Amino acid sequence: MNATERTPADLLRSALAADPGRPLVTFYDDATGERVELSVATFANWVTKTANLLQGDLAAGPGDRVALLLPAHWQTAVWLLACASVGVVADVGGPAAAADVVVSGPDALAEARACSGERVALALRPLGGRFPQPPEGFLDYAVEVPGQADAFAPFAPVDPExxxxIVAGAEYTAAETVERARRDAPELNLTGPGARLLSGLPYGTWEGLSAGLYAPLAAGGSVVLCRGLDRLDGDALARRIEAERVTATAR
Known part of the structure; x- marks a missing residue:
């Protein structure tokens, strides 16, 4: 941590400079059995490509609002950091009709059609797979993102203030997001590099976003993000905590 880290994108750049090979996000979907682990470098590359898609192909820039109609998922985490990289407002679960761009999972496509701007659909299939049949009126994220450039620079500097x-009706600046995540880290027992938090919280609240992404990133730790954690019994959860070397939990 240092005084120059005033946006979530700054936190990711610092993590990349410090140790690009360490795990950052490990994702489980307990409905499908999927497990994906992304190192800092791999996660940052997804963020870079997504930021280029957002800024270039979707023509989004500072002041624009991007509605994220997505569950707690590793690709949602990518979109949150891509929004921070471009300087747009990430409106988690916000109204599609008020958004300049909407990014939707497969369960929210009907709601997402209220957006009159650009629409992107995520299949949320294992390994970032595409839709078998692309939804009409949407770009398929899995089709569009691989060809994006591996380097990103915002057209305009991102203003930390x-x-x-926006989440659960509350609005935060980039700097406030970083400051709150740093304050949350010790409360979540994220006490330094190597800290590994298992989170089963949804992304529809600040607490879920902080535990599931921002606080581990701010602390130099990592997150084991679990969707459908309630499917596990106590023994299965204990085995996961041991296998993933989890040091703290948020459920």
């Missing part, structure tokens, strides 16, 4: 995140 500008609105950056």
């Amino acid at each position: 500008a609105p950056a995140l």
Whole structure:
């Protein structure tokens, strides 16, 4: 941590410079049995490509609102950091009709059609797979993102004091997002590099976003993000905690 880290994108750049090979996000979907582990470098590359898609192909820029109609998922985490990289407002679960761009999972496509701007659909299939049949009126994220460039620079500098995140009706600047994540880290027992938090919280609240992404990133730790954690019994959960070397939990 240092004084120059004033946006979530700054936190990711610092993590990349410090240790690009360490795990950052490990994702489980307990409905499908999927497990994906992304190192800092791999996660950052997804963020870079997504930011280029957002800024270039979707023409989004500072002040624009991107509605994220997505569950707690590793690709949602990528979109949150891509929004921070471009300087747009990530509106988690926000109204599609008020958004300049909507990014939707397969369960929210009907709601997402209320957006009159660009629409992107995520199949949320294992390994980032595409839709078997692309939804009409949407770009398929899995088709569009692989060809994006592996380097990113925002067209305009990102203002840390500008609105950056809306969740559960509350709005935060980029700097506030970082500051809150840093304050949350010790409360979540994220006490330094190597800390590994298992989170089963949804992304529809600040607490879920902080535990599931921002606080581990701010602490130099990592997150084991679990969707459908309630499917596990106590023994299965204990085995996961041991196998993943989890040091703290948020459920």
